[in-house]
Amino acid sequence: MGYASIEIVPVLTEDSAYAAGDVLFENTSFELPAKNCKILSLFAYDKGAGLTDGDTFDLFFLRDNVANLGTRHQGADIAEADFKSNRPLGMCRLIHEESEISNEIDNLEFMQGAAVNLVSLTARPVSELGLVLQGDTSTGVGNTCYVSGVINTGTPTFAAVDDLVIVLGIEY
Numbered sequence: 001m002g003y004a005s006i007e008i009v010p011v012l013t014e015d016s017a018y019a020a021g022d023v024l025f026e027n028t029s030f031e032l033p034a035k036n037c038k039i040l041s042l043f044a045y046d047k048g049a050g051l052t053d054g055d056t057f058d059l060f061f062l063r064d065n066v067a068n069l070g071t072r073h074q075g076a077d078i079a080e081a082d083f084k085s086n087r088p089l090g091m092c093r094l095i096h097e098e099s100e101i102s103n104e105i106d107n108l109e110f111m112q113g114a115a116v117n118l119v120s121l122t123a124r125p126v127s128e129l130g131l132v133l134q135g136d137t138s139t140g141v142g143n144t145c146y147v148s149g150v151i152n153t154g155t156p157t158f159a160a161v162d163d164l165v166i167v168l169g170i171e172y
Helices: 080-085
Strands: 003-008 022-030 034-047 056-062 088-095 109-117 122-125 132-134 146-155 165-172
Touching: 003 022, 034 088, 088 132, 088 146
Parallel strands: none
Antiparallel strands: 003 165, 022 146, 034 109, 034 132, 034 165, 056 088, 056 146, 088 109, 109 122
């Protein structure tokens, strides 16, 4: 059993406010250290400090990259068949609570990862996520996975296209 940290830097739209329901970033590939990995921890930080208290993003982890959830900075409007063809692995939420985690370091804003209770729409600790990532087998190697983001709440504005960094702690 091994452990690794993976940084994902998706492409954002800069200097323009997003809205709830917008695609934050399109399918972004990242490499797994093994074909199957389990997420143990998840957080993100914004290098441009464009987040406000209460902003939340939903992350969708996908095994294949057939279709985007929609166009970046527009509403998520993927057809059901296209969503299924991406072979979704699961989802989780990034939550920005300024009073809890962003007061320690100037010029950065942090988001904590959480599992989402779909019945009550409340956040649970990421340790309850139980999300196993599996690589895209169509590439032959099977170590490539994809993530896409959608704004749940808030209207964040990012100063640069690479301001958001997502960090996964995984077991493999």
